[in-house]
Amino acid sequence: MKRGWLSLLIAMMFLAGCSQDSDLDKGSAAPSAEMANQEAGMPADMPDDFNFVVRFGYGDVTKNEINTFQGTVTKDLITKGTATAHLKFTPNEMREIYGKMREIHIMAPKKFTKSQNCSMSPSNEDEWTVTVDGKTESFSWTDRNCELSDDAIALLELRNFIQSIVNAKEAYQALPAAEGGYD
Template sequence: MPEDMPADFDFLVRYGYGEVTKNEINTYQDTVVKDLIMNGTATADINLTEDEMRSIYERMRGIRIMGKLELVSLKQGCAVVPYQEDSWRITVNGFTRNWSWSGENCELTEDAEKLLELRNFIADIVAGKEEYQALPEAEGGYD
């Protein structure tokens, strides 16, 4: 990734539990989807600032997100329910990379942990936005 954030830098991350990855942060379309669990989903138009995008870009650069990542745990035969799951699409300088990871096998790889930390960092930024705070609260939970 270049040191300076390119003009075409965008990303989309979908996340949730198991196959219920209804939460989405999408800078391609400047939208956020919130999983309301029992009440479906809610969508808001949210623009991240240039500084927020630059901060996210720097974190992505730091974990070399456009390089080779090890996302499948070698520890098999163990299952967690419910488990977290993320899928990513990232565009930098005309190149798009897709990633996904799952916490189903009890243990995350180091790279998956870095993506989880990155997703939490981004979700915290989004959660501070007025547009997100105006969305309804989720009701219920996942077992």
């Protein structure tokens, strides 16, 4: 009797371990992070043509700009217009920014709206253009609808990271202070 139960237990364990899917099928259904990055146009090493522009501000007033294509930064002075300075990131800063963009798969399709249950004014607006390895993507997000998607939060954190590098640059610190505010 014990031998029968033992045989039945072994047979059930064997059958429980079997499935219709092979290990090869499972591998193709869930690509590795490296494959996902390659598919999203983000090679491991930063390509020579990597550049970006991010314009941001409140509502339709996206006067702040960080532009690595032109090597400039523009600051919104609110009531006094804008001021622009030449600003170049170091190669290490560019690699660090590229790494953060790669982590969030910046070249992959994004979802920016979560819900539209309310409306906020003024609202933050970001417009991005990113070139990586011959491919250019442009997109924008807003917090006008009160809730940010995970993709929008990642871009906001990225923009804040880049802005913190810019804020430490002498060229940016030499720009005049903003005056006034937005309603």
